Amino acid sequence: MLKSLVFDLMESIADFRRLFECHFIPLVKYAYTITKDKEQSKDIVQNFFADMWKDQKLRHINSFEAFAFHAIKNKSITWLRDNKKFVSVVPDSPVHESDPIHDSHFPKYLLESAILGLPDKCREVFVLSKQDGLTYEEIAETLNVSVKTVEKHISTGLQKLKEKLAPHKVLFLESVNKNL
Structure with a gap:
């Protein structure tokens, strides 16, 4: 026990x-x-x-x-x-004070936390590709792995992010529409 x-x-x-x-x-x-x-x-x-x-x-x-x-x-x-x-450093209040999803910073926070939640190697490859803009070949050379391995990590990363962020799909669509 x-x-x-x-x-x-x-x-x-x-x-x-x-x-x-x-x-x-x-x-x-x-x-x-x-x-x-x-x-x-x-x-x-x-x-x-x-x-x-x-x-x-x-x-x-x-x-x-x-x-x-x-x-x-x-x-x-x-x-x-x-x-x-x-003073004026306090950001504008969201539309619904008790609902943080209306805050413009919330989608970015969700995405960052989801990326940080990826497995270590997957996160490293994903960041090199999506944030640093490296090609798959450059990532493979940098990490001394095959291009197929890089492709697998990117695919896994995208799938895990999709699963993690799925409950917030409407929120991301709203934030994209606001920026158009």
Whole structure:
């Protein structure tokens, strides 16, 4: 029985760590858009995750992304208010204050966290291709792998992103339409 409890705890620690690794950087970037303070943005996100771990709130959340994005926005604005830095740096409020998906930063956050959630090698190849603009041949040469391996990683990455972002398809379509 004790062995089972320890295994469950280890599994939840690993899951929590993966969640942290996938969302930390995008959430810090978002907090920075509000606070304009890099170190404070990191502290806000670290404290958010520490609170999540202590309170075990993850069991009761339907959409971690929406919850985290909204919480970081509120914590960042609170920090501005508490430090009397509440000036024009606060972004315009979304259409529905309680619904973070209407915030223009939310699609970018979702995409970044989904990319960070890819397996290591897959993420590395995907970033080299889609963000750095390298060709498959250049990536294969850089990583000392075959072009077929690069193609497989790109295909896997796109499939995993499609699965992860599928619940938010309408949101991405709306953000594309706004930019047209």
